[in-house]
Amino acid sequence: MTIRTVFRNEMRLLAADRVLLSSLVLFVALFAYAIANGFAWVAKQEGTVAAVQAAEEERGAALAAELERIAAGGDPGSPFRDPRAANVLGGNLGARTVVLGPGPLASLSVGQSDLLPYYYDVSIYTNEQTFLQNGEVENPLNLMVGRFDLAFIIIYLLPLLVLALSYNVLSGEREQGTLALTLSQPVAVRDVVVAKLLFRALLVVGLALGGSLVGAAVWGGLGAPVRLALWCGAVVTYGLFWFGTAAWVNTLGRESSWNATVLVGAWLGLVVVLPAVGNIAAGILHPLPSRVEMINTAREASNESVNRRSELLARYLEDHPEMAGGVVDDVAGTAALSWAATEEVNRQVEGVAVRFDEQLSKQQALVSRYRLVSPALLAQSVLNDAAGSGDARFAHFEAQVRTFAEEWRGYFVPAILAGQVMTAEAAMGRPEFVYSEEELSVVLGRSAMPLAMLLTLALLAVVPAAIRLGRVRGGG
Template structure:
């Protein structure tokens, strides 16, 4: 029986074409991922190169005061891109991979975006997660919608019923063959990805693979459930297609709209205005209060004084710059909190919607979600602070530029850590699968013979 079913499956031109299409689109998506990773690598190399060039040139020409030199010099921090991000590009093509900052106020620098073609962002990448979330279900639906009804519509159902093997067992076998075939394509693509994109086999990759397997299992369970109602092919196809449209387009798109509506971020504009005024308005104010505020923030610099009667000093200048950050701090923190809230809201909703959940887990594992970017921004803040604290005393004492080792500031890297929360990764979709299968089991417990009469 099994042998015959497999033979039947393999000889079906439609099914084989489906698998082939799936495999091909998977390969294209891997290529897109490779292209993305290469471009990213190239960008980081360029930045590293230009940073050294920038430092060397400025040290050569702006060689009198270190305070003025550090007005110009940029230090870059790159957000390390794991190769797994080639499979799920996520927000990585929206948020910059490298931020290069001077030690002046950070608020004016940290929201800088990269140059991107918005039409491309609108259409979105054809990455592996897209193929997984959109294409795999379509093929699964095409494989399963007429699992029973094709037998009925082709008049072979009564033959099935008259076999020694139970009809349910045969249906399970049919489903298994389809499941194994799609699973094979998925695993094949992941193995190819592992070598083609040089992805290390770690927890994140294993979790990524399991998420993908669970996701296709979810679609098989849904199809199995729909099939268990014993309706005709066109009804099943219609219903499954509606489920697909709802889960991949309507629900996630509505959730996005609701989140944008529920959490507007005026704080973003607030930070711009506050940091601008915080810094620029100090030019017209007495110097003492500014310096006092600065020294209240950094008591360790109390011993440095603004030279009496002088129109200008670097202490005063960097104190003004510091005010840009200090006065925007409330807004900036609010902004981050708001963004974390947006992130949290969508992950809660994701628990109930497998498409959203899968996309978010994929992005999380490949460090291409918003959380990663926020972590990166926080690291940029630390990095910037550390540079400030290193250079401030040198600026205030007018340290000789030539005595500093300017080769010691190459591009720095931020490596985010991914913790795999196995139960969060696996349980939500798995439970939905179980519900579908159990429900289908209840449907199948009704005698199958009765349904044969209709045909």
């Protein structure tokens, strides 16, 4: 009874309040814009994926045609363009393009997908440098704010709408004098305030959930119901945190202006400052090795390896005596030498890469621990993970690409060192990459902790608010 009565009254108050109504309309417009923006990004990503796949098909067709031409007695022209040479075929000529398609709810959250690579050309030259070029932590503001997608609105702007609607949910009643009249009725003030907050929560969270469902439906995300449920769970819990905080601040018995100041301060601290401080702290405590150092190391290693080819080959063959018999003719010998040089470069680069990776994992571990204090970071990690645009899905993709690159080298390197001529069948049968999506249980397992932590933070606000609301008596 109380809930229906309060809801009806709230509806009338909302309809009569032009400022509030305008804010809501503005938010609906922002939601629509964010959905369109997310959709545009996914369309762009899909366009890129389609383009690189088309380019690969074109290369494959050209390769097949060239092999056919050579089989018919044609001249490859140069040994560097001869697809029968394992180092040429396994190098750029026959390279496979591996792609990671947009995540299941990519239209809702661009996440890291505009920063991390979602396709690679895999050849025998794929090495740590390939991955490192994209692995550096970006401008924290870019990482933090991201694009203007639905996740951005939910994380950054939704709390402001929550606060605008509820900073004076109790103090406003006291200030305009209606609390006295309410308290003189046979109802518990807690029931009235909870009903008022519930009305606002249904409005705000309903808007966010509705926007999410529309956004997901636009791009076929409804086919990932578990991820969508995870997304919605994060939105509801994040909303609960902010409503709980607003309710708690209202129970402190201060005036509305004080409530507004404190709540906007909380928003600024938890949503803007804390994540930025976390990123900066990670950079200071665990600085990444410079990329210049990385490039210089690779260049030096490359120059040195060119100068010391014979020595390198001898050393390589000492390491791999089973390959020694294959270096027979000049062309094949040059290829083997070249490969030995490549291996040396890889070895040198690996040293820097290991240090880089170590620092990066330390940074990520710090950020991961640090996010526990910020509901915004917690919610963002769950939203990104649910959408499939978080770090983890890219790491999962990268790990598969590394394995595939190993497989690729395993297919070609013995042939290079043995000086084998690749047949047309071998060329067409070169390894193919098939991406296997993360198991849902892995995604859910990874999101369980941040979601539980977010819920804990929400309850830390809601429970004291509920207790204090039960003690509200005075109408003055």
